[in-house]
Amino acid sequence: xxxxRRFLFLQTLFQFLLLPFGTSRDTITISQPIRDGDNLVSKxxxxxxxxxxxxxSTKRYxxxxxxxxxxxxxxxxxxxxxxxxxxxxVLSIDVHGxxxxxxxxxxxxxIWSTNVGSKSRNNTLAQLLDSGNLVLNIHGDERRQVWQxxxxxxxxxxxxxxxxxxxxxxxxxxxxxxxxxxxxxTGNWLYKIDTNGSPQFFLYxxxxxRWRSGPWNGQGWSGVPEFEQGRNFNVSVLDNQNESVVIxxxxxxxxxxxxxxxxxxxxxxxxxxxxxxxxxxxxxGSAGKELCDVYGKCGAFSACNMxxxxxxxxxCSCLPGLQTNASGGCVRKHGSASICRSGDTFLSVTNVKxxxxxxxxxxxxxxMEECRQLCLQNCxxxxxxxxxxxxxxxxxNWKGDLIDTRVYMYEAGQILYVRVDALELGSDQSLTSGxxxxxxDGFLDNKRRLAILMVSIAGTSVLIxxxxxxxxxxxxxxxxxxxxxxxxxxLTSTSSQxxxxxxxSREKSDLPFFDLSTIVAATDNFSxxxxxxxxxxxxxxxxxxANGQEIAVKTLSRSSRQGTNEFKNEVMLIAKLQHRNLExxxxxxxFTKIQDLKSSxxxxxxxxxYMSPEYAMEGLYSTxxxxxSFGVLTLEIVCGKRNNHYHVGSPHLNLIGHVWDLWMEGKAxxxxxxxxxxxxxxxxxxxxxxxxxxxxxxQATDRPTMLDVLFMLVNETAIxxxxxxxxxxxxxxxxxxxxxxxxxxxxxxxEITISAPExx
Numbered sequence: 001x002x003x004x005r006r007f008l009f010l011q012t013l014f015q016f017l018l019l020p021f022g023t024s025r026d027t028i029t030i031s032q033p034i035r036d037g038d039n040l041v042s043k044x045x046x047x048x049x050x051x052x053x054x055x056x057s058t059k060r061y062x063x064x065x066x067x068x069x070x071x072x073x074x075x076x077x078x079x080x081x082x083x084x085x086x087x088x089x090v091l092s093i094d095v096h097g098x099x100x101x102x103x104x105x106x107x108x109x110x111i112w113s114t115n116v117g118s119k120s121r122n123n124t125l126a127q128l129l130d131s132g133n134l135v136l137n138i139h140g141d142e143r144r145q146v147w148q149x150x151x152x153x154x155x156x157x158x159x160x161x162x163x164x165x166x167x168x169x170x171x172x173x174x175x176x177x178x179x180x181x182x183x184x185x186t187g188n189w190l191y192k193i194d195t196n197g198s199p200q201f202f203l204y205x206x207x208x209x210r211w212r213s214g215p216w217n218g219q220g221w222s223g224v225p226e227f228e229q230g231r232n233f234n235v236s237v238l239d240n241q242n243e244s245v246v247i248x249x250x251x252x253x254x255x256x257x258x259x260x261x262x263x264x265x266x267x268x269x270x271x272x273x274x275x276x277x278x279x280x281x282x283x284x285g286s287a288g289k290e291l292c293d294v295y296g297k298c299g300a301f302s303a304c305n306m307x308x309x310x311x312x313x314x315x316c317s318c319l320p321g322l323q324t325n326a327s328g329g330c331v332r333k334h335g336s337a338s339i340c341r342s343g344d345t346f347l348s349v350t351n352v353k354x355x356x357x358x359x360x361x362x363x364x365x366x367x368m369e370e371c372r373q374l375c376l377q378n379c380x381x382x383x384x385x386x387x388x389x390x391x392x393x394x395x396x397n398w399k400g401d402l403i404d405t406r407v408y409m410y411e412a413g414q415i416l417y418v419r420v421d422a423l424e425l426g427s428d429q430s431l432t433s434g435x436x437x438x439x440x441d442g443f444l445d446n447k448r449r450l451a452i453l454m455v456s457i458a459g460t461s462v463l464i465x466x467x468x469x470x471x472x473x474x475x476x477x478x479x480x481x482x483x484x485x486x487x488x489x490x491l492t493s494t495s496s497q498x499x500x501x502x503x504x505s506r507e508k509s510d511l512p513f514f515d516l517s518t519i520v521a522a523t524d525n526f527s528x529x530x531x532x533x534x535x536x537x538x539x540x541x542x543x544x545x546a547n548g549q550e551i552a553v554k555t556l557s558r559s560s561r562q563g564t565n566e567f568k569n570e571v572m573l574i575a576k577l578q579h580r581n582l583e584x585x586x587x588x589x590x591f592t593k594i595q596d597l598k599s600s601x602x603x604x605x606x607x608x609x610y611m612s613p614e615y616a617m618e619g620l621y622s623t624x625x626x627x628x629s630f631g632v633l634t635l636e637i638v639c640g641k642r643n644n645h646y647h648v649g650s651p652h653l654n655l656i657g658h659v660w661d662l663w664m665e666g667k668a669x670x671x672x673x674x675x676x677x678x679x680x681x682x683x684x685x686x687x688x689x690x691x692x693x694x695x696x697x698x699q700a701t702d703r704p705t706m707l708d709v710l711f712m713l714v715n716e717t718a719i720x721x722x723x724x725x726x727x728x729x730x731x732x733x734x735x736x737x738x739x740x741x742x743x744x745x746x747x748x749x750x751e752i753t754i755s756a757p758e759x760x
Contacts, residue, residue, distance in 0.1 A: 028099070028126040033092030036060060036084075041067055044130040046258075047075075051089055055182035059083035062091055062101055062112070063184075064132055064149070066258060070279055075132055075156040075260060076149050077184045079112040097124040099136055099147070114147045132158045154184065157248075157261040164193040164238075164245030173245070177263045191263045195244040197357040198387060198396070199237055203269060203288055209295045210267060211288040212404055215357045215396070216246075217414065218388040223293075223353040225412035226285035232273070233259070259284070290314075292406050299329025300401035301382075303349065303717055305409060307708065315708075317717035319383075319402065320347035321420035329401075330718075332421060340379035346372065346417040347716045353406035353413050354385050355398055362387060363395040371395030375419065382419050389414040409711060418716075454713070457633055519543065523553055537570075609643035609654065613726040614700055624700040628726070630709065631695025635659055638688055640673030656696055656725045663693060663722075687712070693722035 025032070026040050034040060039050035048067040051060050052074065062078040078091075079101055088104035089111070101112040114136060124146070126136050136147040150161045155177050157163055165172045177187035190204040198215035214223035216237045221227065227235075235248045250259055258274035269287040274280075287293060291314040292304035298316035302324075307315050318330035325331040364387055366374065371394075375381035380399040387394030405416070522543030523530045530541045538557030544550050612628035614620040632643050635655055643655040662668050668689045669682055691712050697703050702723050704712070712719050 026128045028091060028093060030093045030095075030124065033090050035091075036087040036089045040128045042128045042130045042132075046130045047128060047132045049128050049134060051084075051087070054178075054184055055180075057083075057182040059085065060087060060089055061184060062089065064128070064134060069258065069274065073260075073281075074184070075154075075158060076134070077154050078149075080154055080178075080184045081186055082111050084111060093124055093126065093136075097136075097146070099126050116147045131160050133161070154178075155187070155263045159249045159259060160247060162243075162245040162247050164199065164243065165195050166243050166245070168242055175261075175263045177265050177267075180265055187265055189263050189265070189267050191269060193244065193246060194358055195239075197360045198362055199239050199244050199246065200357060201246075203263070203267070205267060211269070211293050212295055212356060213287065214353050214413075215387070217386075217390075219390055222413045223406065224285065224287060225408060225410075226271075232284070296404045298405075299325070300403055301330040303352070303405040303407045305407040305711065307409075307705075317407070317719075319349065319405070319418045320716045320718065321418065322718065344376065345420055346375075346384070347420050349407065349416045349418060349716050350714065351408040351411060351413045352385075352416040353404075353408070354396070354416055355383065355402040355405045357396060357398075359398075359400070361395075361397040361399070363397070364388075364393075366393075366395035368392055368395075371397065372417070375417075383416055385414060385416050407711075407715060407717065409707065457630070457637060460633065460637065518545070519553055521546070522551060526553075526555070612700065613698060622700060623705065624703045627695045627703045627706060627709065628700075630706070631692045631703075632656065634688055634692035634695065638673065638685060638692070639671045640675060659689065660693065660725050663689065687719070690719060690722060693725060694720070696725040697723045698726040699723070 026042050028034060028040065034050070036051040039048050041048050045067050047064055049062070049064045052063050052065070052072060053060055054074070061080065061083055063074045064076040065072050065074045084101075084103045085105050086103070090102050092100060092102070094100045094113075098116055099114045100110055102109040103111050116136065123138050124136065126134060128134050131150075134149040135145050138144040138146070150158075151171060151173060153161065153163070153173060153175055155175055157175060161173075163173050163175070172192065174190060174192035176191070177189035179185045179187045188206055189210075190206075192202060192204075193199050194202050200215045200221065201213035202209050203211040212223060213221040215221070216235075220235075227233075232251055233248050234251055235246060238245050238247070250257075257276055259272060261269065261271050263269055268289050270283050271285040272281045273284045275282065290306055291297065292306050297314070298304045301319050301322045302316045303319060305315055305317065307313060318324060321332065322330040323333045363371065363374065368386060371384050371386070374395065375384040375397050378397065378399065381397050382400065383398045383402055385396045386392055387396050402418075406413070520526070522545050523541045526539075526541055530543060532540045532542050532552065534540070535554060538555045541553040541555070542550070543553050610629040610632050612625040614622075615625050632655075636643060639655060639659070641655055659668070659671055662670050668686060671689070672680065672685055691704075691709060694702075694704055695709065711717075
């Protein structure tokens with residue numbers, strides 16, 4: 001016995017002498033425990049183990065933290081729920097080969113233990129590795145490891161640490177938050193992997209799910225768009241008969257030497273990085289901080305999306321083919337519990353965090369078409385998606401309610417195909433696509449069509465701007481012709497090019513237009529000898545054309561109280577009347593006066609159709625004013641007509657009112673430009689019309705933002721019904737007792753003139 005003790009003493013002394021002077025040790029042996037005040041430092045000086053007191057607490061704990069990093073970032077705590085009240089703690093290896101923590105203030109003194117034994121207890125040692133893992137092995141051989149701290153994490157996940165279930169032993173590695181900054185005890189937030197279906201992370205508050213990552217799809221999680229595989233980290237997901245775990249490592253440890261994932265006491269999950277050369281931690285990504293991160297925020301069959309300029313900064317939208325449920329979420333419009341009708345199809349929603357897959361069916365070997373058929377054959381199947389969208393392979397089938405779906409306003413997530421009832425397709429015009437229902441692979445074509453539509457709208461806007469700018473510049477500078485001075489002193493242009501080619505007077509009659517030079521020649525430059533008399537507009541001249549035809553020329557004098565519009569109205573009235581007792585109006589011309597633009601010029605009158613009501617009536621301008629103009633332009637593109645165009649058979653003076661009437665009657669597609677023939681998607685055109693009507697609603701607060709408009713154009717989520725639009729001006733109809741029809745008279749804001757001619 002004496003010789004055995006002496007040999008043990010000499011062996012310990014020999015090991016101590018072999019240690020380099022001034023270096024810290026990284027191991028605990030049966031003869032070398034550590035006491036409060038002593039520390040272990042890993043070989044590469046990455047991590048440190050010792051006793052500490054968190055925050056303002058005086059309690060003592062054994063923990064591991066980063067060595068050399070500012071502050072004390074504790075990543076693991078041994079006795080988190082059983083602190084020591086004084087500094088009497090000792091961490092050692094007991095006679096059974098377990099790592100134990102003892103303190104004098106307890107009876108029995110043991111505070112914490114690994115509870116593992118070893119037959120070679122005299123050769124068992126605990127070592128702190130550069131990975132931050134504290135391991136217990138025999139003779140320092142990692143292959144003979146009997147315990148490790150990575151199997152019992154607290155609130156922090158480190159690189160190369162496994163999180164998840166070991167199916168062989170039943171060990172489930174998960175993270176739990178601290179109670180507070182001063183208390184590392186087991187908190188209320190639990191972060192773990194759900195092994196039902198495809199592995200996905202869940203964050204629980206107690207037993208209530210609060211956040212979900214979405215399933216792993218080979219490149220990331222659909223609910224964690226910040227993560228990009230291979231950029232800074234590589235993630236491995238192992239799901240087999242032995243285990244279902246997640247491991248992550250840094251791609252370039254030289255650039256990001258330190259990183260960690262922490263579950264905070266507030267309920268958020270933050271991913272921190274510590275770049276080389278920097279002396280502080282940076283948040284690489286977070287989960288659970290946005291309103292749409294809350295699990296099931298919008299209920300069943302509803303998708304949540306964040307909206308920056310909206311209170312409360314998120315919106316809930318029903319998935320295609322569903323409507324809002326008063327008790328929360330969305331339901332099918334026809335209340336069908338199961339869907340198994342002939343003609344059922346799928347509508348796609350892009351940039352989606354897919355619904356909860358806990359009860360979903362996974363078939364990794366199926367193609368997308370096989371996945372679609374599998375869902376169609378199951379009456380309970382409500383949606384499907386690819387389990388590996390990058391390869392467009394693998395299959396996920398959902399049955400029952402679709403919970404916790406989110407739509408991003410940017411490229412993220414993946415495509416979800418939602419089953420739509422055949423009955424719904426037959427009754428809802430906005431969900432049909434011509435004669436055939438939409439197919440799941442047709443969504444890319446729809447995106448291209450929407451892109452073409454957006455480019456067309458933008459191009460049309462540019463053309464309108466360039467045309468308006470050119471017309472204004474031309475009016476200001478003149479046509480470049482030599483002006484003619486009339487006898488009454490009026491300066492006029494000498495070219496018929498000054499008359500706009502799209503003038504309504506030219507559209508609504510077959511009258512030809514003369515150049516002013518022809519009229520000047522016919523009247524001998526408006527010679528007094530050719531003057532026949534004076535009318536309300538001005539002098540009337542007699543003339544003779546080059547072919548010998550005699551004409552009468554009425555001019556508009558500067559001193560006349562009447563204007564160009566009244567002059568044009570008289571010309572049009574005479575042109576439309578065909579009576580033997582009336583003079584025949586052969587042709588006409590209008591001389592445009594060279595002057596500065598005023599509010600009554602033609603170009604500004606054309607712009608009135610695009611002004612929002614609050615700007616036109618009160619001069620109030622906002623971002624919703626542009627939305628109104630966009631809506632008018634969208635309806636014009638679909639219809640192929642201008643807003644201020646006359647519509648035969650409609651009681652309205654503009655396109656908006658005409659479209660609104662047809663929309664309310666369920667005949668919105670009747671306004672589609674006839675040149676499109678049958679080569680358009682009724683579903684997409686109907687959505688464009690509905691979006692256009694939403695943009696031209698009378699109340700600015702009812703109109704969507706342009707961000708909302710973009711979201712509605714590129715996704716298939718349900719959109720709200722529009723309210724009454726602005727500027728629904730109606731024609732005044734005056735019945736005539738002596739005729740079978742009714743005469744229409746246009747209503748004006750300034751004057752109303754109703755003429756009811758009767759036979760004499």
